[in-house]
Amino acid sequence: MDAIRERFSVRSYESGDIEEEKLERVLEAARLAPSARNLQEWRFVVVRDASAREALADAAKGQQFVSEAPAVIVACSVQSDYVMTCGLHAFAVDVSIAMAYMTLQAVEEGLGTCWIGAFHADRVKEVLGIPEEVTVVGMLPIGYPATEPPAKKRLDLAEIVMHERWRG
Numbered sequence: 001m002d003a004i005r006e007r008f009s010v011r012s013y014e015s016g017d018i019e020e021e022k023l024e025r026v027l028e029a030a031r032l033a034p035s036a037r038n039l040q041e042w043r044f045v046v047v048r049d050a051s052a053r054e055a056l057a058d059a060a061k062g063q064q065f066v067s068e069a070p071a072v073i074v075a076c077s078v079q080s081d082y083v084m085t086c087g088l089h090a091f092a093v094d095v096s097i098a099m100a101y102m103t104l105q106a107v108e109e110g111l112g113t114c115w116i117g118a119f120h121a122d123r124v125k126e127v128l129g130i131p132e133e134v135t136v137v138g139m140l141p142i143g144y145p146a147t148e149p150p151a152k153k154r155l156d157l158a159e160i161v162m163h164e165r166w167r168g
């Protein structure tokens with residue numbers, strides 16, 4: 001709960017690099033995440049190269065802080081056609097859970113992240129040489145935060161929780 005409360009979208013980073021063992025624990029959090037049928041269809045490209053990070057920021061509609069972070073984790077799926085009985089594509093759920101785990105482990109390591117969903121997938125693939133059949137789900141710039149967390153804006157529990165039955 002401490003990590004959940006402390007996590008916020010970090011949009012400004014210190015230039016300092018991340019320790020390799022910290023990054024590895026963040027990736028380990030993703031590895032241990034649950035997935036439908038235990039597919040583990042997630043794959044992660046860790047991008048440290050400065051010019052590649054700049055290209056990723058451009059692909060993310062010019063969100064410059066993406067290149068400011070010393071590393072960007074690009075989360076992908078290599079098996080995107082399995083549809084669960086509920087009608088949802090498993091990959092989007094599975095990779096998102098893994099990404100959420102990484103955001104929380106990052107907090108444990110004193111690091112910050114920001115989920116990037118606004119990007120042109122074809123351009124990200126081009127920059128990183130990701131094959132066409134692979135789906136890019138999201139990107140996580142990761143580094144030491146250079147900003148303080150703002151107050152969280154969230155709906156109250158009473159607005160989002162119903163007991164026993166749906167109430168309109």
Ligand SMILES: Cc1cc2nc3c(=O)[nH]c(=O)nc-3n(C[C@H](O)[C@H](O)[C@H](O)COP(=O)(O)O)c2cc1C
Pocket residue numbers: 007008009010011063114115116117118119152
């Ligand atoms: C699926 C998803 C996509 C997002 N895409 C972006 C993005 O492209 N750029 C950005 O700055 N923030 C992005 N965010 C961050 C949200 O704006 C942020 O999580 C939300 O405003 C709540 O703020 P907090 O993360 O600081 O608690 C995204 C978050 C999610 C979950």
